[in-house]
Amino acid sequence: MLNIFDRKLEILDGFETEYVKILYYDLPKNYSGEYRTYNYSRFCTIINGHKNVTLNDNRKFKYNKDNYLLLPPNSKVHMDMYVNTTALVFELNNELIYEVLRKTQFSNVAINDLKLTKNFFLGENKFDISKDIESIFNASISNESNNEFLIDLYAQKLVFDLIKNKSALNILKDGSSNPINIAIKYIDENIHSIINIKELANELYMSESNFSHSFKKIVGEKPVEYIKNKKLQVALEYLKTENVTEVAYGLGYANISYFIKLFKDKYKITPKQYQLNIYNSN
Numbered sequence: 001m002l003n004i005f006d007r008k009l010e011i012l013d014g015f016e017t018e019y020v021k022i023l024y025y026d027l028p029k030n031y032s033g034e035y036r037t038y039n040y041s042r043f044c045t046i047i048n049g050h051k052n053v054t055l056n057d058n059r060k061f062k063y064n065k066d067n068y069l070l071l072p073p074n075s076k077v078h079m080d081m082y083v084n085t086t087a088l089v090f091e092l093n094n095e096l097i098y099e100v101l102r103k104t105q106f107s108n109v110a111i112n113d114l115k116l117t118k119n120f121f122l123g124e125n126k127f128d129i130s131k132d133i134e135s136i137f138n139a140s141i142s143n144e145s146n147n148e149f150l151i152d153l154y155a156q157k158l159v160f161d162l163i164k165n166k167s168a169l170n171i172l173k174d175g176s177s178n179p180i181n182i183a184i185k186y187i188d189e190n191i192h193s194i195i196n197i198k199e200l201a202n203e204l205y206m207s208e209s210n211f212s213h214s215f216k217k218i219v220g221e222k223p224v225e226y227i228k229n230k231k232l233q234v235a236l237e238y239l240k241t242e243n244v245t246e247v248a249y250g251l252g253y254a255n256i257s258y259f260i261k262l263f264k265d266k267y268k269i270t271p272k273q274y275q276l277n278i279y280n281s282n
Contacts, residue, residue: 002026005033005079015140017148019096020155022140023089027081037075038205041092041172043158044069045125045133049085054078055119063122068129070121070162070171073179077120088137092159094180095217096152097172100159121171123162132158179204180218183211187223191230194252197223232266235259240278244271 002013002025015022021040027049050064055077063069071077073094125133135154139147163169183200200223201211215223231251238247248259263271 003028004031005035014091015151017151017155019093019152020136021091021093022136022151023091025085025087025089027085027087029081029084031081031085033079035077035079036205037071037073037091040073040094041097042071042075043090043092043162044071045088047086047088049081049083049087051085051087052080052082053120054080061122066125068123068125068133070123070168072119072171075119088133090136090155090158092155092172094214096155097159098218100156100163101173104160104163121168123165123168128161129158132161179206179211180215183215183223184219184226187227187230191227191234192251195227197227228262229266232263235263235271236267236274239271239275244275247271 002010002023004027010021010023013023045068046063046065048065050062052060052062053069054060123129132154136151136158139150139154144150159172163172182204186200187195197212198208201208204211206214212222212224215226219226221229231253235247235251238250242250244260245256248256251259253259260270263274267274269277
């Protein structure tokens with residue numbers, strides 16, 4: 001049980017499965033603090049009390065046990081508790097969201113008249129959502145030997161029920177909020193530079209190992225492989241108009257021989273042979 005907002009304590013505390021981490025907060029009256037979601041979406045609900053939330057642009061709202069708050073990754077909000085407040089938070093793994101979105105289709109998504117901005121989604125704890133919360137919480141405190149398996153099943157059901165609403169769907173699938181998609185966008189836009197994976201992971205509040213693992217799970221290859229393949233893909237186009245040295249330097253390779261080796265390993269011919277093939281075909 002947590003009584004302050006502290007990332008180090010969050011890592012140590014809570015119940016974690018493959019798909020979700022469950023955090024339980026018992027916050028005292030007049031507690032105030034900055035709340036972050038870091039690299040995962042968070043589903044926040046209140047058991048008792050209420051929270052006063054202030055967004056980065058100074059917009060304010062209050063929510064209680066009748067509501068849930070859905071925050072995308074890398075969010076930062078300020079929260080004030082004027083009464084003793086107990087809260088339950090589900091940190092939703094990106095792989096969970098990805099799997100549910102991959103396996104389901106909603107051609108006609110219901111649009112409810114709920115408060116929405118690109119920074120958060122405030123919904124109501126009713127019907128299936130309320131049952132999902134109860135199922136996950138009860139499984140987390142049970143002595144059932146397969147409770148982690150059950151929690152992950154209930155977590156999939158929660159995400160499934162959330163994405164029935166177009167507003168919640170937009171929050172969960174928003175590519176600009178997903179840390180891996182942020183990384184892909186950064187890599188694609190900076191493919192001509194030397195990209196430091198450790199520094200990129202730090203910018204996303206992730207360890208290098210966790211970042212690499214999550215990246216491979218979603219993309220299908222490690223970041224270093226993605227960067228290499230992306231550079232070589234771009235090289236194919238540049239080699240049509242530039243010489244090998246210019247292309248290598250332009251893609252951040254100071255060692256020309258190394259660039260040639262990577263190119264040959266992937267395409268089975270050297271960059272120069274590739275250029276000759278293009279010339280001969282014309």
